[in-house]
Amino acid sequence: MNYLSFFSGALGLDQGLDRSGWHCLGANEIDAITLQTIRANRPDLPVIPDDIRNITPARLRDELGSMALKVDAIVGGPPCQAFSTAGRRRGLEDDRGNVFLHFVDLAIGINPRFVVVENVRGLLSAALVHRPHSERGDQYPPLSDDEQKGGALKRIVEKFQAAGYSVSFRLYDTSRFGVPQIRERVVLIAQQDGGPVPHLIPTHDEPITIRQAISDLDCEHEFRPLRSKQLPFLPFVGPGENWRSLPPDLQKEALGNAFHSGGGRTGFLRRVNWEAPSPTLVTDPTMPATLLAHPEELRPLSVQEYQRLQTFPDNWKICGSTAQKYRQLGNAVPVLFGEAIARHLQAYAAGITKRPGRATSRYHDTDEQAWAQSVGF
Structure with missing residues (x-):
């Protein structure tokens, strides 16, 4: 299957597709350092190093020539920060959200059979237009339709449907697909001239543990130093534990102002567990609220361990x-998850259907039908 890749990043999704026999006709990435990564590993891959908003179907036809007519699929993971539940969400009102809409319009203009979109869980609930919480309440006007939960995804689905695509999506935990990491992501698949594509089916009954994934690494580890406020306390924390394992008289000192905040705060002074998959890898393993410390050593997970936990080959140059x-690496799609997506679509295109089995994540009712009912679509 021939495909075009957008927001290609370190080529995690692309590697998974290529392992399954797919062929990338071209990639798109704007970040200069990430472009170096792409060229170091795939020097022959055609790459458009530009903002996707400057790319049109006509430009692709000019740059790819006859290959542009052979595109079976468009794949991409548009920037997720606009929808992330970890930060301030602005939905499609955010500039990065507008990039998402341009990606959808571009894919429709190219008109492949399949469009595959990977994104964060927050996409399911993000509004099209964000109203700050400080401007909500009885003294303010009711939320408009664009400000309602799910408005961003509603606009995306409407665009695909208006162009003749059927849309299916669901939330998936990548640890159920052989990735040694609990990473929850929405995968949306739009199909032209056909019904909705069935949902992916988990490939693994039991998760791969951190011990299985990284214990045999024999290399010089590259890592950021821990923060000075973390160093005195981590020796008191064992594998799979966090700040709650500290002696009571140290807990308040260790957390500072966060000690009085709400929530479980499970990421503070957290060591990952040898006998479980990793928590979601973030873009900085030393952040106080999402620390990813080695199970035993006085350091965060290393770059090399990140590669393993994202199922990248050891020889992939970052x-x-x-x-x-x-x-x-923190922004990448795990390679094995990309491979699972590719093999699922290959089987579907070949007329091979499988009965749904195990749950795809810890959440229920995250598919397009349950979502439509919950947001009144």
Whole structure:
């Protein structure tokens, strides 16, 4: 299957597709350091190093020539920060959200059979237009339709449907597909001239543990130093534990102002567990609220361990500084998850259907039908 890749990053999704026999006709990436990573590993891959908003179907036809007529699929993971539940969400009102809409319009203009979109869980609930919480309440006008939960995804689905595509999506935990990491992502598949594509089916009954994934690494580890406020306390924390394992008289000192905040705060002074998959890899493993410390050593997970936990090959070169390497890997699609997507679509295209089995994540009712009912679509 021939495909075009957008927001290609460190080529995690692309590697998974290529492992399954897909062929990338071209990629698109704007970040200079990430472009170095792409060229270091795939020097012959045609790449458009430009903002996607400057790319049109006509330009693609000019740059790809006759290959542009052979595109079976468009794939991409548009920037997720606009929808992330970890930060301030602005939905499609955010400039990055507008990039998402341009990606959808571009894909429709190219008119492949399949469009595959990977994004964060927050996409399911993000509004089209964000109203700050400080401007909500009885003294303010009711939320408009564009400000309602799910408005961003509603606009995306409407665009695909208006162009003749059927849309299916669901939330998936990548640890159920052989990735040694609990990473929850929405995968949306739009199909032209056909019904909705069935949902992916988990490939693994039991998750791969961190011990299985990284214990045999024999290399010089590259990592960012821990923060000075973390160093005195981590020796008191064992594998799979966090700040709650500290002696009571140290807990308040260790957390500072966060001690009085709400929530479980499970990421503070957290060591990952040898006998479980990793928590979601973030773009900086030393952040106080999402620390990803090694199970035993006094350091965060290394760049090399990040590669393993994202199922990248050990010999895949990640360019840039240590911080830039973490960022590229933390933003990547796990390679094995990309492979699962590719094999699922190949089987579907070949007329092979499988009965749904195990749950795809810890959440229920995350597919397009349950979502439509919950947001009144």
